[in-house]
Amino acid sequence: MSALSLAALRTSCGVPPKIIRSTSRLLSNDGHTITNVEKTFHRRSCCVQTYILSVTRLYSSQPHNPKVPKMPTWEPVPEDQLPQPAQIPADLVDKLERLALVDFRTKQGLECLEKAIRFADQLHVVDTSGIEPMDSVLEDRALYLRDDAVKEGDCAEELLQLSEKTAEEYFVAPPGNIPLPKREERAAMLKHSEF
Amino acid sequence: MTEDITWLFLDPSLKISFQGLTTSGVVSPDLHFIHTPQQLVGVVGLEIHAQINSSTKLFSGSSVRFSAPPNSLVSFFDASLPGTLPVLNRRCVEAAVMTGLALNCNINRKSLFDRKHYFYADLPAGYQITQQRQPVAVDGTLTYSLLEGKKRSQVIRKNVHIKQIQLEQDSGKSLHDDVHSQTLIDLNRAGVGLMELVMEPDMSCGEEAAAAVRELQLILQALGTCQGNMSEGQLRVDANVSVHRPGEPLGVRTEVKNINSVRYLARAIDYEIQRQIGILQRGGTVQNETRAYDSKSGLLIKHSLPISLTSAASFFRFMPEPNLPPLIVYEDNASLPAGIDACQAVVVQKIKEGLPELPSIKRDRLVQTYGILPEHSFTLVNEDGLVEYFEAVLMATKKEPRKVIGWVTNELLGHLKQQDLSVSQSPISPPALAELLELQETGHISSSVAKQVFQKMWRSPGKTAAQITQEHDLGLVSDTAQLHSICQKVVDSHPDEVHAIRNGNKKVLNKLMGLVQKETKGRADPVLVRKILQEKTS
Numbered sequence: 109m110s111a112l113s114l115a116a117l118r119t120s121c122g123v124p125p126k127i128i129r130s131t132s133r134l135l136s137n138d139g140h141t142i143t144n145v146e147k148t149f150h151r152r153s154c155c156v157q158t159y160i161l162s163v164t165r166l167y168s169s170q171p172h173n174p175k176v177p178k179m180p181t182w183e184p185v186p187e188d189q190l191p192q193p194a195q196i197p198a199d200l201v202d203k204l205e206r207l208a209l210v211d212f213r214t215k216q217g218l219e220c221l222e223k224a225i226r227f228a229d230q231l232h233v234v235d236t237s238g239i240e241p242m243d244s245v246l247e248d249r250a251l252y253l254r255d256d257a258v259k260e261g262d263c264a265e266e267l268l269q270l271s272e273k274t275a276e277e278y279f280v281a282p283p284g285n286i287p288l289p290k291r292e293e294r295a296a297m298l299k300h301s302e303f
Numbered sequence: 304m305t306e307d308i309t310w311l312f313l314d315p316s317l318k319i320s321f322q323g324l325t326t327s328g329v330v331s332p333d334l335h336f337i338h339t340p341q342q343l344v345g346v347v348g349l350e351i352h353a354q355i356n357s358s359t360k361l362f363s364g365s366s367v368r369f370s371a372p373p374n375s376l377v378s379f380f381d382a383s384l385p386g387t388l389p390v391l392n393r394r395c396v397e398a399a400v401m402t403g404l405a406l407n408c409n410i411n412r413k414s415l416f417d418r419k420h421y422f423y424a425d426l427p428a429g430y431q432i433t434q435q436r437q438p439v440a441v442d443g444t445l446t447y448s449l450l451e452g453k454k455r456s457q458v459i460r461k462n463v464h465i466k467q468i469q470l471e472q473d474s475g476k477s478l479h480d481d482v483h484s485q486t487l488i489d490l491n492r493a494g495v496g497l498m499e500l501v502m503e504p505d506m507s508c509g510e511e512a513a514a515a516v517r518e519l520q521l522i523l524q525a526l527g528t529c530q531g532n533m534s535e536g537q538l539r540v541d542a543n544v545s546v547h548r549p550g551e552p553l554g555v556r557t558e559v560k561n562i563n564s565v566r567y568l569a570r571a572i573d574y575e576i577q578r579q580i581g582i583l584q585r586g587g588t589v590q591n592e593t594r595a596y597d598s599k600s601g602l603l604i605k606h607s608l609p610i611s612l613t614s615a616a617s618f619f620r621f622m623p624e625p626n627l628p629p630l631i632v633y634e635d636n637a638s639l640p641a642g643i644d645a646c647q648a649v650v651v652q653k654i655k656e657g658l659p660e661l662p663s664i665k666r667d668r669l670v671q672t673y674g675i676l677p678e679h680s681f682t683l684v685n686e687d688g689l690v691e692y693f694e695a696v697l698m699a700t701k702k703e704p705r706k707v708i709g710w711v712t713n714e715l716l717g718h719l720k721q722q723d724l725s726v727s728q729s730p731i732s733p734p735a736l737a738e739l740l741e742l743q744e745t746g747h748i749s750s751s752v753a754k755q756v757f758q759k760m761w762r763s764p765g766k767t768a769a770q771i772t773q774e775h776d777l778g779l780v781s782d783t784a785q786l787h788s789i790c791q792k793v794v795d796s797h798p799d800e801v802h803a804i805r806n807g808n809k810k811v812l813n814k815l816m817g818l819v820q821k822e823t824k825g826r827a828d829p830v831l832v833r834k835i836l837q838e839k840t841s
Contacts, residue, residue, distance in 0.1 A: 207620060209422060243415065243623035251628045253647050256358045256394035260378035261365035267374060267382050267490075277373040278487035281424035283479060 190229045196221065343546045343583060345576035346553055347512050348504030349463075351519065352497045352539040353529040354473065355398045361472055361496030362389035362432065369535055373489040381494040383428035388626050395470060395496040396439070396649050398528040400632060402498055403440025403468050404655050405522055413631055414439045416470075416624040424488050425475035433499070435621050438469030439630070445502070446663065447518035448681055449511065458677045463515050464503040473497050498529070504543065504553070508576065509569035516540055517565055521662040521684065534563050542568065544575045546583065554579070554589060561595040571596040665690070673697070673704035682712045688726035689716070692733050699737030702744050710740065714757055730764035731757070739768035752777045752826060779828050783835075786819075786827060790835045793818045804840045812836055 172178070201213060212221060264277060273280040360367055365378040380387035403410050415437045418430040443465035451457045475493035477486045500519070506512050520531040520538060531538045545556035559575055562568045579589050633639050635652035660668070662684050669680040669690065683689050693711050697704055715736070719729060739760065743753040752772075759771045772778055793815055794801055803811045812833070819832050 207420075207618065244625060244628060246625075246628040249628045250643075250647065251391060251630050253393035253396065253649070254359075254364070254390045255646065256392055257364065258359055258366045259364035260380075261376045263379075264372065264374040264377070267377060267379075270382075270384075275485075275487060278478070278489055279374070279424075281477070281486045281488050283481070283484050283486050 185230045185233055189233050190226070191232055193222065194225045194229075196225075341548045343548060343580045345507050345572070345579075346504045346545050346547060346556075347506040347508065347572055347576075348543040348556075349500075349502045349506070349512060349515065350541045350543070351500040351502070351516070352473075352541075353402075353500065353519075353523055353531070354537040354539075355395050355496040355498060356527060356529050356537075357392060357394040357398065357496060359392055359394075360494040361392055361395050361470065363387075363494055364390075365494070367495050368491075371491055374491060376491040377493065381427075381490055389432060389624075391627065391630070392496060393646070393649065396630065396632070397654060398496075398526075399439045399468060399470050399498050400649060400651060400654050401526050401658065402500075402523065402528050403443065404651070404658060405526055405661055406440075406443035406445055406465055406468070406500075408440035408443030408465060408468060410440050410632060410651050411437055412634070413437065413629045414469075415629050416627045417621050418624050420620045420622075421618070423474070423477075424486055425477045425490075425493065427475070427490065427493065431472050431474065432624055432627075433471035434469035436623075438467045439632070440468040441466070443468070445515055445519060445522075447511075447515045449514050450678055450681065456676075456678050458681055461506075461511065461514075463505045466501040466503055469499050469501075471497050471499055504545075509572035512542060512572050513565050513569035516568060517685065518662065520565070525659055525661055525665075527659070533565065536563070540568055542572050542575075544572055544579070545589070546576060546579045554583075555591050557589065557591065558593045559596060560593060561597075567596060673708075675704055675708045679708045679712055682716065683708075686716065686726060692726050692729070695733035696737045696740070699734050700740050700744070702740050707740060710736065710757075714754065718758075718761055731760050735760065735767060742768050742772065746779060746828070748772055748777060748779055749826065749829060751820075752779070777826060779826055783831070786823075786831060786835055789819055789822050789827070790832065790839055793822070794836070794839045801840050812840070815840075 196218065201218070205211065205213065212218065268274045268277060268279070271279050354367075355361070357367060359365060360378075360381065363378040363380040365381055366376050368376060378387075380389065400410055414434055416432055417435045419433050419435065420430040422429060445463045445465055447461055447463070449459045449461060451459050473492050473495040475488055475490040477488055479486055502515075506515065516538075520533075523529040523531045523538070529537060533540070540562055542559040542562070543556045544559055545554040547554040557575060557579070559571050562571055575594065582589055632649045632651060634650075636650060639648055639650070666677070666680040666684050669675060669683060670677055675683075683693055689711065692715070693707070696707055696711065700707065715729065715731065719726065736757075739753060739756060742748050742756075743750060748756065756768050756771050756777060759775070760766060760768060763771075797815065797818070800811045800815055804815075815836050816829065816832055819836070820827055820829070
């Protein structure tokens, strides 16, 4: 993932394509510069897509938003405030793989999982006693209730085109869930596979 | 009620009976009461999915219909294409609140939606939007009645506690093609709104479960929130069955699925209870599994899933639905926030006022208005369209309701059941039946002849009672001269019986009456015959 933030502008007055060439110092994650941005520019009928780095907005009409700090202000939480690092037993990994159908048994995968848990452990530092749990940032919005009138459907052809295998207007799937092989068998399978 | 009691004679002087106790036991030599194993009893809990009767699905604007070309009632959201979002259908919320109110539930002012994840081809999104944490309605009661007693004339009321009613999405339909080793998926049903009613395991046998489901069907049909047709899949019942001894903890439960009629439900549950009792009595252990009812063989066969999917909550990785804010339902118009649009608010008070007449109220009303017995009113309401038929007959005849009810619940219903017909398919219409009853009431035919005429009318619809009576010459013989001569003949040919009557045995008169009726082929007026015979034999 590069450090480029892509902003798609749809303007009626049209931003002249010359803008792109002026922001030539674009940096990627490991510090290499990318100079041939022009190749990624293309124009559509009524919409101009421009790629502009968020830090330098030379021709933007709005000044820098005061609510956004210019430098990052958060500090990493010291290790002693966090609980013990979680140990993930092999059985749990197996169960998670079975439930989520995601293969993460490799060393990299487990490390990534441990880092993610450690990152989430920072939440323990916050004192939540006596506070109602929030389950959605939408909780103070009104849920829109729709009228009971038919407005959609009748697009069987379009939907069936999306599927590789169909049979007379039905989608085709393998018979039932193919059970995931046991841990030992899977390890043997992975060893001999191309991954 | 006394239970079966096993007691042991160690010494005749030690014979003690334990009447009134609900346990069974043995008296030991030192007069201690030892428990012997009690009877295993069944414990049944139901999970019912009722398809909401609405024009569109729960979260999308595609149509809801029973049969349509495959995948023609599917919107982009139902096919879970990326970029689509759920939009809640107000009608489904109102249906859930209505059902909750009819079942005496507490309606949660605020309810939340969750995602329940599992992988199956008929669930395109990989998760189902349901309400696990905080559903729309909780803590209700379903009151149902059983007909018990020797003549099924005692109406026993029972209660089932309803744990919660929640809104959730239906999955698509999968057709298994074993020939080509594939599954065909039809998403027409995917996304249709369901009300899941979770009941506590308060029932103990198939009959109770069937009665509870029948009552629920009647309630939902009266409310209009669900058409309750089990064979079309509008009402799906899964039973959790286990056995245990009263007082002990509950046994391992199995789930019984794929039941598509109320009758099969009772049968399947009883079969499962017997199967589990058999296993335990042989010393085995009951496995926690899912069993599907096979209507062809009438047996429960083990489902292909090795474990019950609903056993482990962690299996489903429940998480709050991030695309839907909480659902707020308002108590009354006073509590509505300012400036809210009327079509955006679901008001409980308004729904409560608009509730139609529930079956239990209807039964009481029939008993009150017409003076019929509770068990008759139970039978009337239980059968689709029978109340209307009964009231139509009453309108066309002057006969008392109590006399009409027997004809409707015994004769008419009996014949309908024999040929598996519904009330609307009855060959005898309400006016025709009313005419027959009028003929009987005015003395043109006797009651036994009336039954014969009824059967003839059944076989030849369109012919009125009067026509049939005319054709087969079944009219009551009230010509006194003819009756006198017939009675005289009978009296003359049975001197022994006449002697017995003159000596005081009045019951023999009935035998003579029977003989007279045989002579007249049942067309003699019984009252008149009895009078004449009494005269002749006195």
